[in-house]
Amino acid sequence: MIIENSVLLLKTQATEGASDKYVDLLIRNNFEVRQVKTLVFQFKNIDALKHKLKNDGDYSGLIFSSPRCVHAVYLATNDTKSLIDSWQSKHNFAVGEATYKDALDKLSLECKGKESGNAVNLSKVIMEEKFIHQKPLLFPHGNLKTDTLSRELEKEGLKIEGVLVYDTITNPDICEEIKQVTDNFRAVPEYVVFFSPSGLHSSLEHLQNIPDFCYAKLIAIGPVTELAMKEKNLDVFGVTRKPTPEDVLDVIAGR
Known part of the structure; x- marks a missing residue:
C-alpha cells in the first residue's frame, strides 16, 4: 500500500x-x-581537537564539512568559551547553509561557503583567497570523509590538517x-x-x-x-x- x-x-x-x-x-x-x-554518530578525539584549537597560531582558519564537525568543536570549547574567540578573526569555511548556521549559532563563527553545497564547490570558495592561507586550515572530520577537498586544495598548493572527531555508524x-x-x-x-x-x-x-x-x-x-x-x-x-x-x-x- x-x-x-x-x-x-x-x-x-x-x-x-x-x-x-x-x-x-x-x-x-x-x-x-x-x-x-x-546513521548515528560517536564523537572521539575531542581532547586532541582541543589541543589544536589552543594552538590557533598554527592555522589560517577552520573548515566545517557538516554540523557534526561544528558540534565537535563546540564539545572541545564548551568548558572554555574564550578558546574559540581567537578563531573569529580567521578565515573559516562551511559546506552548506545548515553547517553555516550551526557554526554561527553554536560558536559565533562567521563562515564563508554556505552556498557551496559540496566539497568541490567549497574548494573553489577557499581558492578564491588562496594567497591569504599561508598556514594550514584545520579540518575536523568524520570517518567517512572523502579526499575530494584535500585533493582539490592541494592542487593549488593549499594545505589542510585533518583530525578525526566522530565515527558514523548504522543506527x-x-x-x-x-x-x-x-x-x-x-x-x-x-x-x-x-x-x-x-x-x-x-x-x-x-x-x-x-x-x-x-x-x-x-x-x-x-x-x-x-x-x-x-x-x-x-x-x-x-x-x-x-x-x-x-x-x-x-x-x-x-x-
Whole structure:
C-alpha cells in the first residue's frame, strides 16, 4: 500500500534540540512526514581537537564539512568559551547553509561557503583567497570523509590538517524504526528521500521488505546519492540541486 501525500525522510541523526527544517516545510505544505535515523554518530578525539584549537597560531582558519564537525568543536570549547574567540578573526569555511548556521549559532563563527553545497564547490570558495592561507586550515572530520577537498586544495598548493572527531555508524535500531513508520512493512510513503549513499545502504535492505516499495517515488539529495541509487538499480524520481528543504519540495512538486 502507498501512503499518499506522505514523505519518508531517511537521514542522519539530528543535532540534539534542533528543529528539522525539512519536516517543518513539508508539514506546512500539507504533507505527512515520517522519519528514520539511518546513521548515528560517536564523537572521539575531542581532547586532541582541543589541543589544536589552543594552538590557533598554527592555522589560517577552520573548515566545517557538516554540523557534526561544528558540534565537535563546540564539545572541545564548551568548558572554555574564550578558546574559540581567537578563531573569529580567521578565515573559516562551511559546506552548506545548515553547517553555516550551526557554526554561527553554536560558536559565533562567521563562515564563508554556505552556498557551496559540496566539497568541490567549497574548494573553489577557499581558492578564491588562496594567497591569504599561508598556514594550514584545520579540518575536523568524520570517518567517512572523502579526499575530494584535500585533493582539490592541494592542487593549488593549499594545505589542510585533518583530525578525526566522530565515527558514523548504522543506527542499530534502524529495522525497528522502519517497521514503525511503514505499518509493520505493510505500507510505504508516496515519497522516499535518501540523503546519502551510506544512509541508502543502511536502509535499503529493510525497505525492500515492503511489497509496494517499488511503487514509491524515490528522491536523491544530490548527484552522489543519485549515483548510489542507480548502482542499486533503483528508479530515481528526482534529484535535488542543493541539500535544502526547498529543493526537496521543488522535486516533489515537479518544479
